[in-house]
Amino acid sequence: MKTQNINIEKEIATEIQNTFHTAEVNIKRNKRIEVKLRNDLIPPFLSYAKNYLTFNHLAHFSCVDWIEQNEFELVYIIYSYEKGVIVLAKTRIDREKAEFVTTRHLWYQAETYERELHEMFGINFKGNDRLNEFILEDWEGIPPYRRDFDTVKYATDNFYTRPGREDAKDVRENVTKINKEEIPEFAKEYSVRSLK
Amino acid sequence: MREKETTLYLGPQHPGVTGNMMVKLKVAGDTVVKAETHVGYLHRAFEKLMEQRTWMQSFPIVCRICVPEPDPNEENLARAIEEIEGREVPERAKYIRVMILELSRLAAYMLWMGGQAGTAGLYTVPQWSVGDRDYIIDLFEELTGGRIYHMYIWAGGVRRDLPEGFADKVLRTMDYLESRLPEYDKLFFENAIFQKRAKGVGIIDKDKALEWGVVGPPLRGCGIKHDVRIDEPYEVYDKLDFVVPTHEGGDVWSRAMVRRQEMEQSISIIRQVIDKMPAGEYYNKVPNPLNWYVPEGDAYVKTESARGEFGYYAVSDGGLKPRRVHVRGPAYVHGVSLLEKILVGANISDVAFIMNSLGVCPPEIER
Amino acid sequence: MALNLKGIISPYNALKQAGRKPHTVQYPYKKKEAADRYRGFHFNDIQECIGCGTCSTICQNHAIDMIEIEGLEVGPGDSGLRPRVDNGRCCWCALCVDSCPTGSLSLTKDYLYVSEDPNSFLLIPGIDNPDGQNRKSWISNGNSLLDYKRIPMRELEGxxxxxxxxxxxxxxxxxxxxxxxxxxxxxxxxxxxxxxxxxxxxxxxxxxxxxxxxxxxxxxxxxxxxxxxxxxxxxxxxxxxxxxxxxxxxxxxxxxxxxxxxxxxxxxxxxxVNPTILPPNGHSVAIIGAGPGGLTAAYYLAMRGFNVMVYEAKEHAGGMIMYGIPKYRLPLDSLDKQIEYLQSIGVEIKFNTKVGKDISFDEIRQHHEAVYIGIGFEVPYKLGITGEDASGSIQAINFLREINREKHIEIGDKVVVIGGGNVAIDAARVSRRLGAEVTILYRRRVEDMPADWEEIEGAEDEGVIIHPQAIPLEIITDENNKVKAIKYANAEMIPDPKGGRPRPKIIEGDEHILEVTTVIGAIGQEADYSFLPDDIKEKLEINRGRIVVNEDRQTSIPWLFAGGDIANRRADAIGAIADGFNAVKGIEKFILKEDK
Incomplete structure (x- = not known):
């Protein structure tokens, strides 16, 4: 591994920390800074990062479904061409009442990202008036990229499988039959074959 | 008299893109007044599918995100996993990866050249360039076992070492392609029809380009010198000698010139890679793919693809399968927000032409 | 605007291509041969394949099914299934090949297949395309995704x-x-x-x-x-x-x-474990011998609500795992922990109670509805050579038992062990720990030794000398009838014309004398059935020293069950455990059916 020179990252991190006291700033590696913010601080932070810290490139805007905590994590990945550093600005929003504000006024292309997240996760971006149909067509039911959307069920409900493959056997099951072995109920989920 | 506005549906099959994508145009006479991109014809929910597969099982999926240039996908996913896990990649594998990436860039530019000329009505160029691209695809077939979807780069390195005599074959192909470039110049780049069509068309505002998220050749076609290979060198790009060509103007012509010059750079990079490639291991074996728990963490990695910054945001929750993989294709910006903007005021016959110059690849938008 | 004359003329350069040889089409037509690594249709070496189904599990397209093949005969270590690929789903990523543990699966150079019949897209590699053997291209030779090396076990230095x-x-x-x-x-x-x-x-x-x-x-x-x-x-x-x-x-x-x-x-x-213990069902079962088989039977019977009594002749439970296996392999506290757990859930053990001496077999029979015998092989075979009764000539099984009881046994500084099984190796390694120089004499070759190779290696690491193809002839004693030396002859291996394992034959005149202080015999054991009353012995079917049992470990006497060394030829703990485990099903069937 190269020795990592992270002076500029330290500078940026300190500056962010001094401006946003509640932010959790963490230098992940060289050229990567992670900033965790309260969700109401995201718009001022992005505006500050863009206009004062030269992070003028919105490289990516993503959402991660942490269903266990009932939260969505929004991740803005912004890049400064001048400093050559990427900031991952993260915040968590409520999953039930999935709502956030648009950042279209900062980056014109944020509109597209917001359209996607609206469609796939059902997040409503206030201020974005173009949250119309984007990738999906006539979609009903829960947004498909939420973790609780069952793709296998969707596929079996909507498509038929080709005939002629019903004779497939599970190897582990077949071996237990040869053995006359009984796998107790509590152990069954540990059969790796359940990967499917 | 103000002309009546008509709605025109361009696509989903049309020569402007590799794939299917529809542009709904409002036109007045021959002039576009408003454009709206409609995607969804190629949506296969790859990102969702990956969440139901183990990390290694995801590799055969990601290459399908871009047909003309699948390798940045594989390389990005591999590098994202390696970054999360802290896995070292053997030096030789890094060189092989760069060779693959540059070969695929060349192949993608060949295909672009065919498309760009085709949309201008110059049909000899696609005949040539698709044929010449086949020589690169033959190389891929020999190296990776697949012609289009290579499934060759994966976490920890690459799947197989170079076959015997492969480096020489690559060099011979490079010599051949290099000898063809002047012929393409005469046929295509110097062609008066192309120049007439391309100059001053589809202009991207240089002042807005960075903020709008323009990347890759369209950005360099605005005279702005940014390239992931230079800005944030990955693999072994920092050990290679190459220049990043730029061209002023921001129109289709400048983008074409940037790509034309980059083809020479790619050939030079491939020669350097073969010259400098060290011997040794090509794969740092990952654990059994059925039982590989990638530690908790996230990573954003990016590659300079033929169309610009190609990024992967991958999140692991410490489990067998990805929590989330989100792909950022350059076409995401180029094909929607940027396209909708610069098509306004364009001539209908230039729509596909402009689209091609931006390198729009619909599967990157909807995945 | 100036006329771009160059731009108009230069494209005509392309005309010169007209005279060139075409790149793409060859005359006469030649089919393109795929590259040496091409990922085409599957091929499976049916004989090499063991039907583990990893290909089917790793396939991210769900394209591979494991199916039964008609007429396929397989031995142990094979699931009897073979992969079938749905070429309508396959993407030829070859993950299946790279994760095939046996290396039987590969991809071939074949890539063209046209048919109107969708069912023909289901390909059983290797059976539907036997010629694929010669068309193999993508193979997992040394490029596997799998790790073939196990994590080495750390051990004490020899x-x-x-x-x-x-x-x-x-x-x-x-x-x-x-x-x-x-x-x-x-x-x-x-x-x-x-x-x-x-x-x-x-x-x-x-x-x-x-x-x-x-x-x-x-x-x-x-x-x-x-x-x-x-x-x-x-x-x-x-x-x-x-x-x-x-x-x-x-x-x-x-x-x-x-x-x-x-x-x-x-x-x-x-x-x-949090075992579900059923309430007492009022039935009672006796177990003779607290070895691994008896304890296993007792444990699962107790869990099923039976009243279980284990009769053990010695002062400690475990049988051979207590008295036969040296403590450097199985420490006492580990065994105690396991046995105490069994007792804690209701297994009762009567120690120091030898059936036939302290309690009669008939009495046991009267108190219990079924009896399980797991007495093991405790009586050693004799070497059958002169001087065997001398002092200093001992039996491994007795030696190990006394050492495991922490008794002192004088063996001197030069020990010879006769035999090649685990007991022989155990005796040799224990003797090393008592400070003696140890030589093992074994009739056949080292590779014929029935002992675990790890045990053999372990013994060698500890300085045990293994002398294969050596047949003891006589134990030489001194005037006090004490062991002085052993006479043995070297042997050569004579191939068996019937194809069995080669037999050792003494080389005439190649005799040697080894001075020793102790001779330890370890050539096998047998059971002692003397505790059984004559009427039982008469009815009980015994074949070559072993009691004949059915799948439920039931003997020819319905209420009598047996397991362990006296019923199977495995001569190991897990074999006894299996007998005990299966006998529980048999006993349950026998008693509860009688109930109805």
Missing amino acids: QERVKSFAEVVLGYNEEEARTEAARCLGCGICTENCPVHMHIPEYINAIARGDDKMAVKIIYDNNPLGETCGKVCTRRCEEICAFTKRGEPIAIRWLKRYATETVENEKMIEEI
Whole structure:
């Protein structure tokens, strides 16, 4: 591994920390800074990062479904061409009442990202008036990229499988039959074959 | 008299893109007044599918995100996993990866050249360039076992070492392609029809380009010198000698010139890679793919693809399968927000032409 | 605007291409041969394949089914299934090839197939395309995704070992165990060779996931002596592990050892296993012999509500695992922990009660509805040579028992052990620990020794000299009838014309004398049935010293069950455990059916 020179990252991190006291700033590696913010601080932070810290490139805007905590994590990945550093600005929003504000006024292309997240996760971006149909067509039911959307069920409900493959056997099951072995109920989920 | 506005549906099959994508145009006479991109014809929910597969099982999926240039996908996913896990990649594998990436860039530019000329009505160029691209695809077939979807780069390195005599074959192909470039110049780049069509068309505002998220050749076609290979060198790009060509103007012509010059750079990079490639291991074996728990963490990695910054945001929750993989294709910006903007005021016959110059690849938008 | 004359003329340069040889089409037409690594249709070497189904599991397109093949005859270590590829779904990524443990699966150069019949897209590689053998292109030669090397087990150094009876094998630490467990493919073929069919892939997967407690719970499902097996099992399972064809099998035994060793005491075992104990059903079963088989039967009977009484002649439970296996392989505290757990859930053991002496067999029969005999082989075979009765000539089995009782036995400084089984090796290694120089004399070659290769290696590391193809002739004694030396002859191996294993034949005149202080015989044991009343003995079917039992370990006398060395030829703990486990089903069937 190269020795990592992270002076500029330290500078940026300190500056962010001094401006946003509640932010959790963490230098992940060289050229990567992670900033965790309260969700109401995201718009001022992005505006500050863009206009004062030269992070003028919105490289990516993503959402991660942490269903266990009932939260969505929004991740803005912004890049400064001048400093050559990427900031991952993260915040968590409520999953039930999935709502956030648009950042279209900062980056014109944020509109597209917001359209996607609206469609796939059902997040409503206030201020974005173009949250119309984007990738999906006539979609009903829960947004498909939420973790609780069952793709296998969707596929079996909507498509038929080709005939002629019903004779497939599970190897582990077949071996237990040869053995006359009984796998107790509590152990069954540990059969790796359940990967499917 | 103000002309009546008509709605025109361009696509989903049309020569402007590799794939299917529809542009709904409002036109007045021959002039576009408003454009709206409609995607969804190629949506296969790859990102969702990956969440139901183990990390290694995801590799055969990601290459399908871009047909003309699948390798940045594989390389990005591999590098994202390696970054999360802290896995070292053997030096030789890094060189092989760069060779693959540059070969695929060349192949993608060949295909672009065919498309760009085709949309201008110059049909000899696609005949040539698709044929010449086949020589690169033959190389891929020999190296990776697949012609289009290579499934060759994966976490920890690459799947197989170079076959015997492969480096020489690559060099011979490079010599051949290099000898063809002047012929393409005469046929295509110097062609008066192309120049007439391309100059001053589809202009991207240089002042807005960075903020709008323009990347890759369209950005360099605005005279702005940014390239992931230079800005944030990955693999072994920092050990290679190459220049990043730029061209002023921001129109289709400048983008074409940037790509034309980059083809020479790619050939030079491939020669350097073969010259400098060290011997040794090509794969740092990952654990059994059925039982590989990638530690908790996230990573954003990016590659300079033929169309610009190609990024992967991958999140692991410490489990067998990805929590989330989100792909950022350059076409995401180029094909929607940027396209909708610069098509306004364009001539209908230039729509596909402009689209091609931006390198729009619909599967990157909807995945 | 100036006329771009150059731009108009230069494209016409292309006209000169008209005279060139075309690149793409060849006349006469020649079919393009795919590259040497091309990923085309599958081929499977049906004889090499063991039907582990990893290809089917790894296939991210769900394109591979495992199906039964008509007329396919398979031996042990094979699931009997073979892959069938749905070429309508396959994407030829070759993950299946790169994760095939046996290397039987490959992709070929064939890529063209046209048919109107969709069913013909289901290809059974190797059966539908036998000619694929010669068209193989993408093979996993040394490029496998799998790890064929097991995590090495850390052991005490040979010189360090002989200083004490400390455990030789140190066991995996957590990281080693997780890594080793992660290698497992979960096919479960190994379970075919386990006599009790432990749920091996399940507990290994639990270890890989970091859930050691679940692993222990799964182990106790059909083996109450998991820790013992984790240390000393003969692990026939590892012999048929899917990895053995091209590499080292998963360290199944050491993983079991790791999981069970994480549990510190019998209370924790009970908490983890949390057994469901049925209320007493009023039936009573006697177990003769508290060896591994008897204890297993007692444990599962007790869980099913039976009143169980175990009669043990000695002062400690465990049978051969207590008295036969040296403590550097199975420490006493480990055994105590396991037995105390069995007692804690209701297994009653009457110690120092030898049936036929302290209590009569008839009395036992009167008090219980069924009897399980697991007395083991305790009577050693004699060497049958002169001088065998001299002082200083002892039997390994007695020697080990007394040492395990921490009694002192004087063996002097030069010991010779006769035999090649695990008992012989144990006796030799124990003698080393008592400070003697040890030589093993064995009739056949080293590779013929029935002992575990790990044990043989361990003995050699500790300085035991193994002298194969040596047949003892006479024990030479001094005037006090004390062992002075042993006379033996070297032997040559004569191939068996019938194809059996070669037999040793003494080389005339090649005789040697080795001065020794002690001779330890270890050429096998047999059972002592003298406690059985004559009428029982008469009715009981005994074949070559072993009681004949059915699948339920039921003897020719319906209420009498038997297991362990006296009923099977495996001569190991797990074989006895399996007998005990299966006898429970038999006893339950026998008693409860009688009930109805």
